[in-house]
Amino acid sequence: MNFKIWKWRLFVLLLCLSFCCSALWAEENKPRILLLGTGGTIVGVANQNSPTGYTAGQLTVEELVRSLPGFERLGVDLKAEQVANIASQDMDYPVWKALVERIERAAAQDEADAFVITHGTDTLEETAFFLELALDIDNPVVLVGAMRPTTSLSADGPQNLWEAIQVASSVDSFGRGVLVSFAGEIFPARYATKASTLQTGAFAPTFGGAIGFTDAHRAHYYVASAKKQRRPWSLDWSKLESLPKVEIIPVYAGAGGEALLQALERGAQGIVIAGVGDGNMPASMLQACKRAQERGVPVVRATRVFQGYVHKDHEFKDSDYGTVAAYDLSPQKARILLQLLLARGVRDLERIQAALVGDQPGALRFAEEE
Numbered sequence: 553m554n555f556k557i558w559k560w561r562l563f564v565l566l567l568c569l570s571f572c573c574s575a576l577w578a579e580e581n582k583p584r585i586l587l588l589g590t591g592g593t594i595v596g597v598a599n600q601n602s603p604t605g606y607t608a609g610q611l612t613v614e615e616l617v618r619s620l621p622g623f624e625r626l627g628v629d630l631k632a633e634q635v636a637n638i639a640s641q642d643m644d645y646p647v648w649k650a651l652v653e654r655i656e657r658a659a660a661q662d663e664a665d666a667f668v669i670t671h672g673t674d675t676l677e678e679t680a681f682f683l684e685l686a687l688d689i690d691n692p693v694v695l696v697g698a699m700r701p702t703t704s705l706s707a708d709g710p711q712n713l714w715e716a717i718q719v720a721s722s723v724d725s726f727g728r729g730v731l732v733s734f735a736g737e738i739f740p741a742r743y744a745t746k747a748s749t750l751q752t753g754a755f756a757p758t759f760g761g762a763i764g765f766t767d768a769h770r771a772h773y774y775v776a777s778a779k780k781q782r783r784p785w786s787l788d789w790s791k792l793e794s795l796p797k798v799e800i801i802p803v804y805a806g807a808g809g810e811a812l813l814q815a816l817e818r819g820a821q822g823i824v825i826a827g828v829g830d831g832n833m834p835a836s837m838l839q840a841c842k843r844a845q846e847r848g849v850p851v852v853r854a855t856r857v858f859q860g861y862v863h864k865d866h867e868f869k870d871s872d873y874g875t876v877a878a879y880d881l882s883p884q885k886a887r888i889l890l891q892l893l894l895a896r897g898v899r900d901l902e903r904i905q906a907a908l909v910g911d912q913p914g915a916l917r918f919a920e921e922e
């Protein structure tokens with residue numbers, strides 16, 4: 553009888569020990585998330601302008617996390633830093649430089665397993681794409697924002713931030729490049745775009761669909777992580793105080809070539825046409841394209857159309873006007889890739905076109921080879 557009691561006592565003791573060890577292990581192995589704040593509505597506060605009026609970039613990201621009860625249930629080791637605190641219509645290269653240098657340093661010194669960046673929604677897609685091109689790491693980098701300020705009746709920021717941390721701390725998020733997590737959906741930086749000024753589900757993809765979603769517990773992906781063929785456009789940021797000036801020229805019925813010519817006069821080193829349809833522009837702009845070609849200023853044809861991509865030499869003869877096609881990049885993202893190419897001294901149209909085509913996921917590049 554004695555032996556049986558001791559056997560049970562030993563079993564219970566071992567069970568308690570294994571529970572304590574696993575709890576210790578979990579504590580020691582919490583995903584380390586570095587949360588970098590840049591401002592935006594997610595830390596916005598109501599103002600007196602109107603019942604729904606607010607001012608973006610009012611709280612620090614530290615205050616945001618402290619104000620959200622229950623974050624410890626996420627089971628992550630969270631460290632928050634403020635990189636900027638601006639409305640994202642004021643976003644520009646100096647903040648991008650600070651972000652990329654902080655992330656590169658943290659990754660090199662193994663300070664964090666993943667990164668979450670809180671950001672205004674107006675230019676969130678541009679910061680995401682810049683980091684997608686600039687960073688050469690597999691750690692998850694997840695951008696998140698909100699459509700309602702923290703003081704609104706039902707702020708969407710807390711849930712968005714919770715989900716973004718879930719996405720960042722998911723092992724399935726490694727090697728997927730920069731991600732945008734918004735209103736329960738996960739988008740690749742290349743295609744995420746702000747599609748509504750009103751809805752809390754404000755983001756949509758300009759190509760394909762969301763690549764995953766988050767529920768109250770974790771991130772789920774529809775597709776396996778296709779190991780990204782890294783084409784690192786990373787640079788020595790310490791030597792780059794500003795990006796080359798590239799202007800976006802809108803096209804609309806009746807547009808002329810004046811805006812493009814004025815951009816050349818203002819010293820633009822590159823031009824992106826936000827064309828109609830398949831990156832088309834009126835005959836009145838063709839002479840201005842020729843002028844850019846004579847000055848060695850590359851012109852990339854993108855489209856104002858929300859979805860789809862711009863073909864080379866389809867309806868518009870690029871070879872006649874010294875232009876290249878943006879393919880699956882929106883005008884604002886084609887501009888960022890062109891800026892980084894020019895910053896690396898790439899001005900040759902063939903190489904710029906190859907970069908625009910070559911930087912695409914395989915499926916699209918296949919379309920080019922038809």
Ligand code: DGL
Nearest residue numbers: 592593639640672673674
């Ligand atoms: N001013 C806008 C910005 O900071 C507010 C939009 C938002 O963050 O949702 O991008």
